[in-house]
Amino acid sequence: MEQKQQPTAQPSRPRLTRQQWLARRRRRRLRLIRNWILFLSLCGLVVGLMTGLILWVLPRVSRLLAGRQEFTAPSYDLSGYVFDGSDPYLVLVNNNLPLEQAQEPALAVADDATGQQLETAAAAAYRQMAQAAGEVGVHLVLVEGYQDQQRRQEQFDARKQAYLDQGMTEEEAQARASAIVPQPGCNESGTGLAADILSEEYDSLDTGFENTDAFQWLRAYAADYGFILRWPQDCQAATGMVYQPWHWRYVGVENARAIAASGLSLEEFLAVNQLS
Incomplete structure (x- = not known):
């Protein structure tokens, strides 16, 4: 077993x-x-x-x-407005009128978030404007303010080079660039009075900015803080610059209201008032 x-x-x-x-x-x-x-x-x-x-x-x-919010521009009583051609805030700088400035302007930071500076009165006015816009949900951003000579030269050269790279001649590239970025010696950004303004909701320097609440608010109320749209769409022949809805210019409150009411560009407004 x-x-x-x-x-x-x-x-x-x-x-x-x-x-x-x-x-x-x-x-x-x-x-x-x-x-x-x-x-x-x-x-x-x-x-x-x-x-x-x-x-x-x-x-x-x-x-x-x-x-989109609706903003209605106020009407202004300009009966007491007196044009002063010697007002330093009405200085005209463009591709035909070079910047004549013996010294750099007195500057102050206008936007703490970006650190951009403007001439002192313009900076204070911008701060008040940005605060007022923020109270109705419009958040402005100063993306470019005062530019020194080097910055102005770099911006123009970069724009011109882009057109040269596209095959344009020297003369063609110079003319095309000058209609978008003023030539370095003719750029009012050297005065500290020019401001490139966008918003937190829109951060591209293009004409799409005109479709934002921020632009509509600026069109309605910027004059109350001394700012005008510098190169309006229907004034390109007078300014010699393409329409740029983000580019604003400080001229003082009374001047800004008068210019806004006239519907003219700065070039046209000065010409009309100097002739009269």
Whole structure:
């Protein structure tokens, strides 16, 4: 008869001492605590990201649902306005009238977020204007203010080079660039009175800015703070510059109101008043 094999006896596990058992229990608890901390940290990160996204999206969605705001320009009583051709804030600088300036203008920071500077009175006026716009949900951004000679030269050269790269001749590139970026010695940005203004909702220097609440607000109320649209769309022949809805110029409140009421460009306004 075949003998049945006896099952092999399994070696018995060594019994843990109380200290070993307590150490194992402690390690398990530490792993559990660590896993919970990692889980809660991950949840906090996700919640933070979602909250930030919601806070970023909600204002934009609400603006889309509400549609564009309507801003109506006030009417001005100009019966007391007296034109003063010697007013330094009416200085005319363009590609035909070079900048004549013995010294740099007194400057002040106009926009803390961008650090851009304007002439001191213009800077104070811009701050008041930006605050007033912000109270109705329009958040202005001064993307370019005063420019020194080097900055003016760099901007013009870059624009001209872009046209040269497209195959234009030297003369063609010079003329095309001058209609968009004034020549360095003829750029009123050296006065500290010119301001390139966009908004938090629109940050591109293109004509699409005219479709924003920020532009509509500026068209209606910028004159109350001394600013005019420098190169209007229907005055390109007079200014010699293409339409740029982001480019504004400080001329003082009374002058700005008179220019806005006239519907003229700065060139036309000065010519009419100097003749009369």
